[in-house]
Amino acid sequence: MKTIAELIAEQRFFRGLDRDSLDLIAGCGRNVHFAVGQRILTAGEPADAFYLLRSGRAALGFYVPERGTVVVDTLGGGDVLGWSWLFEPYRWQFDADALEPVSGVAFDARCLRDKCEADPRLGYLLTQGFARVMLGRLQSVRLRLLDVYGTGSGTR
Amino acid sequence: MAPVAYRVTSRTRETEDTVTIGIVPVTESIPTPAAGQFCMLYAPRVGEVPISVSGVEASQSRLLHTIRAVGAVTKALCALDVGDVVGVRGPYGTAWGVEAAAGGDLLLVAGGIGLAPLRPVVHEVLRRRRRFRRVTLLVGARSPDEMVFRGEIASWQASARMEVRTTVDYATAAWKGDVGVVTTLIERLTIDPEVTVAMVCGPEVMMRFAAAGVMAQGVAPQRVLASLERTMQCGIRRCGHCQLGGLFICSEGPVLPWSRVAPLLARREL
């Protein structure tokens, strides 16, 4: 069986990270599995971890009383789930559910925050990784705002 | 150039505004189109517009065209009934060149009705599946209801002969596919850049992001093919409408390597 460090070294989120940093981060991780339909995060609950999905698919959604859960994004292998653990008040903003059996690594938030405080370089690398993920997500939302599939009639 | 008469033999509603018609020659027929080419379809007494070939049954010279009703002519084409006569000229334009990808990996990225010109590629690949290594199809649409060929996509998924991923911008409760723009699916793929040919078709903005995503994974711009759309009245380099720089999209295109179109698309309003 592969160690956590080995497992995460293959993931694009950690690509380019040196061995030492990987080991430090891996020290906060544990393997997790979710069955289809199983809840991964719940909006409002403490954000005490973040997840790296190795396989499977998860849906990020929000419960709207009149419409039920509205899915706003889906995540798959290689994606990072959850960034509320980085910022106060450390609570999840969205729900996440497994759409397909999910295997991944969960990283303990307190453990990571402590290590980042002790080693600002690690903190910087990790923050940069998250900034990149957020940028990608933001761009994809912006692209959706463009509504490229519409006929665009009356836009000019 | 006058069109030749074809007769509508089937009519399938794909989405609220999109219909696929199957047509066969009344007498004279046009040469068999290659995947990626288009025909000028003539709705009698209404007008003529370019429509991609979305399927070919060479044995019966039967052509499929998938049409989204956006204006006068496309509305008339969508309103045709089985038995009606439609005019056809063509086939025109460049083809995807599926053969060029044989022996390697094929990545198809479709947005909206952009799946129509790519569908003949899927058919060709499935007919001769062993000639290709990994084949992946990514399909994006605005919402599940607006996705064309849903039944066929499901059967491709079920057959497991290629990887098929679907995504929508706005999901409904029943939707089981992905949510998000189609380009985010690209970064989740493991791509072997040296042997991959990517074919992208959809709104121009989507193609720009898709091409960027594929190239970010190391695929050379010459191996990324896009199908462009410009106004066309004639389809044969004569009306002048479809020019993009020195290109006539009707004949040098619609399918062009990204290496050729990127510098042109980078210029606003060219």
Next chain:
Amino acid sequence: MPSRESDIATPRLVIDVAGLQSLIDSLRGDGYRVVGPTVRDGAIVLAEMSDVAELPRGWADDQRPGGYRLTRREDGAFFGHSVSAATWKHHLFPPEVVSWQARVDTEGIHVEAPAAPARYALLGLRACDLAAIAVQDRVLMQTAHPDRDYAARRERALLIAVNCAAPSGSCFCTSMGTGPRATAGHDLALTELVGDGEGPARSAQVPAGAERNDAGAGHRFLVEVGSERGAAAISALRASPPSASDLDAAAAVWSSAAARVDRSLDTAGLPGLLMRNLEHPRWDLVAERCLSCANCTLVCPTCFCVDLREAGGLDPRHAEQHRVWASCFSVDHSQLHGGSMRWSARARYRQWMTHKLATWHEQFGTSGCVGCGRCITWCPAGIDITEEAAAIRATDGLTGPPTRARG
């Protein structure tokens, strides 16, 4: 006087004014509709004609950016003017033609045989006009899908060129290598030699009939034959071989005309120059002046953009498609998805000019501009394609917002 005798490989002869009338008569007798220049509403226009008296005898034109004016000339020349606003395109590639028509019923689309187009003898084409027709031949005939109507008209047409004696202030054919002397593409090429007998007192109007021979005293045309069809057209005319002085006089016309073309366009590396300056601020400046009136595309003898329009009419079983001139200056020329690809005047002017001078080479192996100067004369804003190209050349590589201090 430099004699250009050595470069004339075609048969030559001389006719007088009566001979020109006989030519018109015999062409008409052969079923040609003869079209030539005439004066109407203060301008030279092209019209069907039967008599030399209809030619703009004694008229010259003063052309400059944004300006056109007819003036009198003293020598009674028939062709002492320059190009008219209207082009021969009106006859070979008319503004609107039926591209096909058919009966449509449940059994199919029954295309009806097209009516044969008119047979024109075009009299008075200039060298740049011949060059423009050669350009249109490439675009419309020397292609995988030739235009049937154009090909039929071209096939039936007889082209009678007249060598320019009085280029206008807008002409720049010498830069484009297209003029002022007709060297290819004509069936016949005339050089008008206004004899000494033609004094200033001569009336411009030659009454039909009687005075014609008299009026032609000394007034003659050197005719160069460019094709078998041209040779056949003059075979029955009373003509004489040119004398040495006729040839000298013709050579003098050719060389003085060339010397009078004073507008120029530097074509060295021009396509590359324009295509690397697509973001040049000059486009913004020209866009501020351009009215998007499309005059330039309407008068240009090579512009070929068209719309294909349904024109079936009331009969529910009749279908008809018309080919109608279009212009890249209209916003809907590039309409797509409810919007235009070129919504700014800047982009549309840039499209027009880069197409003429740059991308045309890539597409058709030739310039799309023949240097006739029509777009310069007929632009209400006086925009001058040669000046625009020169301005970009002078500031090659400039980008950013325009500064108004310049030129």
